[in-house]
Structures are given as C-alpha cells and as structure tokens.
Amino acid sequence: MTSAEYKCLDGDLKVVDSMKSDFDEHGYIMVRNFLDSKELLQIKKALEDYDSVTGKSYKISDKDGRECRLALWSHPGNDVTGMVARCEKMVNTCEMLLGGDVYHYHTKLMMKNAETGGCHLWHQDYGYWYKNGCLFPDMLTVFIAIDRCNEENGCLEILRASHKCGKIDHLMVAGQTGADIDRVMDIKNSGQCPLEVVEMEPGDALFFHCNLLHTSGPNFSPHRRWAFLTAYNKASNNPVLVHHHPQYTPLYKVPNSAILECTNFTDMTGKDFLDPKNDKTVVSVDRNDNDGSPEEKKKKSSEGT
Numbered sequence: 001m002t003s004a005e006y007k008c009l010d011g012d013l014k015v016v017d018s019m020k021s022d023f024d025e026h027g028y029i030m031v032r033n034f035l036d037s038k039e040l041l042q043i044k045k046a047l048e049d050y051d052s053v054t055g056k057s058y059k060i061s062d063k064d065g066r067e068c069r070l071a072l073w074s075h076p077g078n079d080v081t082g083m084v085a086r087c088e089k090m091v092n093t094c095e096m097l098l099g100g101d102v103y104h105y106h107t108k109l110m111m112k113n114a115e116t117g118g119c120h121l122w123h124q125d126y127g128y129w130y131k132n133g134c135l136f137p138d139m140l141t142v143f144i145a146i147d148r149c150n151e152e153n154g155c156l157e158i159l160r161a162s163h164k165c166g167k168i169d170h171l172m173v174a175g176q177t178g179a180d181i182d183r184v185m186d187i188k189n190s191g192q193c194p195l196e197v198v199e200m201e202p203g204d205a206l207f208f209h210c211n212l213l214h215t216s217g218p219n220f221s222p223h224r225r226w227a228f229l230t231a232y233n234k235a236s237n238n239p240v241l242v243h244h245h246p247q248y249t250p251l252y253k254v255p256n257s258a259i260l261e262c263t264n265f266t267d268m269t270g271k272d273f274l275d276p277k278n279d280k281t282v283v284s285v286d287r288n289d290n291d292g293s294p295e296e297k298k299k300k301s302s303e304g305t
Contacts, residue, residue, distance in 0.1 A: 002028070002030045002196055002198055002206075003022075003026050003160060003196065004019075004022035004023070004025075004026045004028065004029045004030060005029075005030045005031075005032060006019060006029060006030065006031045006032070007031065007032045007033055008031055008032070008033045008034045008035075008036070008089065009033075010036075011036050011038075011039065011089075011256055011257075012089060012256060013031060013034065013089040013093060015092055015093055015096050019093070019096065019097065020096055020097060020099075023097045023207065023209065025161065026160050026161055027158070027160065027161055027162060027163035027164070027208060027209040027211070027212035028158065028160075028206055028207060028208035028209065028212055029097070029206075029207050030198075030200075030204065030205070030206050030207075031093075031204065031205045031206075031207065032201070032204050033201075033203055033204065034089070034144060034203055034204060034205035035084070035144060035202075035203040035205070035259075036203065037203070038260055039084075039203070039259045039260060040146075040202055040203045042080055042259055042260055042262075043080060043081065043084060043146070043228065043259070044146060045080075045265065046079065046080040046081055046265050047081075047109060047146065047226070047228075049265070050265050050266055052079070052265065052266050052268050053071050053081065053109055053268075054069075054071060054109070054111075056071045056073070056268075056273040056274075057069040057070055057071035057109070057111065058070060058071075058276050062119045062120070062121075062218070066116060066119070066218050067116060068110060068111060068112050068113075068120075069110075069111040069113070070108055070109070070110055070111070071108060071109045071111075071273065072106055072107070072108040072109075072273070072274040073106065073107055073108070073268075073271040073272055073273045073274065074104075074106050074244075074245055074246045074271070074272040074273075074274070075104060075246065075249065075270050075271055075272050076104050076107065076230075076251075076271070077267075077268060077269065077270050077271040078262075078264055078267065078269070078270070079262065079264040079265060079266070079267060079268060079271075080259065080262045080264065080265055081107065081228070082271070083254055083258040083259045083262045084144070084228070084230070084259055085104055085107050085230045086104075086251065086252060086253055086254045086258070087253070087254055087255070087256045087258060087259055088253050088254070088255055088256055089256050090142060090230070091232075091251060091253050092253075093207060094140060094142065094207065094232045097140060097207060098138055098139075098140060098232070098234045099138075099234075100138075100234050100235060100236060101234070101235040101236075101251075102232040102233060102234055102235060102251065103232065103233055103235055103246075103248055103249050103250065103251045104230065104231075104232060104246070104249065104251050105129075105139065105231040105232055105233040105245050105246065106230075106231050106245050106246075106274075107228070107229065107230040107231070108228075108229050109226065109227075109228055109229075110226070110227045110228075110229060110305055111224070111225075111226050112153065112154050112216075112218075112219040112224065112225040112226070113219065113224050114153075114219065114221060114222050114223055114224045115219065115220060115221070115222060116219065119154060119215070119216060119217050119218045120215055120216045120305060121177075121178030121179070121181075121215060122178055122179045122181065122184045122213055122214070122215040123170060123177060123178050123179050123213070123214070123215070124163075124167065124168060124170070124179060124210065124211050124212065124213055124214075125139065125141055125210040125211075125231065125305075126139065126167055126210040126211050127167065127168065127170035127177060127179060128170070128177060129210060129233075129245075130167055132239055132241060132243045132244075132245060133239035133240040133241025133242075133243060134233060134237055134239050135237065135239075135240060136234070136237045137163075137167065137209070137210050137211050138233070138234035138236070138237040139210040139231065139232065139233045139234065139237065140207055140208060140209055140210055140231070140232055141207075141208055141210065141229055141230070141231045141232075141305070142205055142206070142207050142229065142230045142231075142232070143156065143200075143205065143206040143208065143227055143228075143229050143305060144203070144204070144205045144227065144228040144229070144230075145200035145201065145202050145203065145204050145205075145227055146202060146226040146227060146228055147202055147223065147224055147225050147226050147227075148200070148201055148202060148223070148225075149198070149199060149200040149225055149227065150199045150221075151197055151199070151217070152219075152220065152221040152223075153219045153220075153221040153223050153224070153225040154216050154217045154218050154219040154225050155197065155198055155199055155200065155216060155217075155225070156197075156198040156200075156206065156214055156215075156216050156305065157195060157196070157197050157198065157214065157215050157216065157217070158195075158196050158198055158208070158212055158213065158214045159184075159187055159188055159193040159194070159195060159196075159212070159213040159214075160193055160194050160195075160196050161192065161193050162187055162193040162211070162212055162213040163209040163210075163211035163212045163213075164211075165187055165193070165211070165213075166211065167211060168180055168183050168184065168213070169183065179213060184213060187213065193213070210231075214305065216305060227305070229305055233248075235248055244274060246272075
C-alpha cells in the first residue's frame with residue numbers, strides 16, 4: 001500500500017493542492033486508474049499489435065544474468081504513445097508537482113517478460129541525469145503500469161521520502177549503475193524512509209521525484225511486467241551538456257481525448273529512438289556481446305526501473 005493515493009475519474013484527473021504537498025513530503029503520488037480501460041486498450045494496441053516501438057528495443061542484463069528489454073525515445077512524437085506523454089492530465093500534473101513548465105526528457109517501454117525478466121538495483125534517476133548536465137533535481141518520472149505489477153513479477157519498491165536525502169553516489173555494478181548500497185542500507189535502516197512495495201493495477205501511474213530511491217526485483221512469475229515510463233525536466237533546468245537526451249524542447253500539450261482519437265500507430269517520425277551504440281550511459285546485452293574492451297564496458301551504465 002502506498003501513502004499518497006489519488007484516483008482518475010472518467011478519464012480526467014483533478015489537480016489539487018494536496019498532490020503537491022504529498023509529492024514534496026513522500027517523494028511521489030500514486031494515481032489509480034490514470035489510464036481508463038479504453039485508454040489502456042489503445043496504448044496496448046500501439047505496443048502489442050505493431051513493432052513500431054518494440055522493434056526498437058534492446059536487452060539489458062542484471063547482475064545475475066537475467067534480462068529486460070528496453071525501448072527509449074527522446075521526443076514524444078504524434079503517435080498514440082506521444083499522445084499519452086503530451087496529454088493534459090499528464091503534463092499539467094507534472095507542472096504542478098515541479099512548480100513550472102516542463103518538457104519531455106524521454107519515454108521508455110520497460111519489458112520484464114515472464115520468468116526471465118531481470119531486476120534493477122537501488123538507484124535514483126538523478127544519479128544518471130546529474131551526469132547528463134542537469135544542474136537541479138527538478139525532474140520526475142511517471143511510471144504507468146501496462147500490466148499488473150506485484151512482488152511476484154518484479155514491481156517497484158521505494159524508500160518513502162528518501163528524495164530528501166539528496167543525491168547519493170552511484171557506482172557501476174554488473175552493467176547497471178546503482179546507488180552506493182551502504183548508503184542505501186543506512187537510509188533504509190534509519191526508520192525515517194520506510195520501504196514500500198508499489199503494487200499497481202494496469203493503468204495506474206506513479207509520479208515520483210528524481211531523487212526517490214527505488215528498485216525492482218526479477219520476474220519469476222508466468223506473467224510479464226510491462227511498464228510505460230515518461231520522464232520530464234523542468235524547462236528552467238536545461239542541461240548544460242549536450243547528451244543522448246534532449247535539451248529544452250517546447251512541449252505541445254493535447255487534450256486527454258487525443259489518446260483515444262489518435263489513429264497513428266505506426267508513424268514514429270521525430271521520436272528519435274535511442275541506439276545504445278551511441279549512448280555512453282547504456283550497456284545493452286546486444287551491444288555488450290561484441291563492442292568494447294572490458295575496461296571500456298566498466299565505464300558504461302544503464303538507466304532502469
């Protein structure tokens with residue numbers, strides 16, 4: 001059970017002041033039924049019936065050799081997945097939580113398939129984004145469950161209010177970048193940042209601060225765990241380094257109705273999918289098989305949830 005829960009009704013989300021205070025206090029808010037059943041079917045059609053997104057994915061390995069698949073893109077585009085990232089209930093909520101205009105930093109589809117999906121180490125998203133030249137932690141991620149997420153199939157686990165601890169040092173562990181585990185255990189054992197297991201139904205959304213410590217376990221279950229994650233950066237926090245995610249780019253909102261009205265499932269023009277060979281912060285299994293010396297590989301890291 002999470003601590004700060006809201007619910008989307010009839011496809012719309014009422015933004016209220018308590019969302020901001022809960023986000024500041026806990027480091028997240030949970031919005032149940034963020035995508036209603038029709039919207040969820042629409043995005044599942046986009047992801048499952050066509051290979052426009054999944055065909056751009058690559059494999060990421062964990063420390064035990066288990067794998068996830070990841071597809072990541074820099075700009076929302078005009079397809080159904082772009083309408084989700086640009087819709088008012090998504091963007092307006094992020095702007096209220098961060099206190100100003102935001103832009104799309106990236107979106108990714110994270111695929112933990114049944115029985116084989118790998119884990120992700122304890123980390124903060126800002127542990128990666130700090131290295132990209134984002135000077136302030138004025139950033140967040142929206143994790144939308146495409147499938148049911150529970151302990152059995154590797155749901156998120158968070159340390160509530162751990163965003164108040166500031167940025168933790170991040171280190172390389174078996175192809176992933178993880179937060180200094182001694183520091184994480186100190187925070188976990190302090191009693192001030194309780195562990196919460198984030199179980200979600202399809203369509204639920206977790207809006208969480210970029211410094212919130214989180215992890216996820218492997219998927220030993222017979223059920224896949226797919227999640228759709230969009231990261232936003234505050235417009236005033238334009239990265240000072242050119243890197244594999246975009247500098248400030250104006251974000252054009254669309255009404256919530258655009259999710260269902262959109263008929264574009266295949267035109268990915270302008271989305272700019274990530275090629276892991278061009279990304280200094282990702283070690284994919286596909287890349288790792290043939291590219292680079294062991295010393296070079298140790299310098300790489302991967303973003304995960």
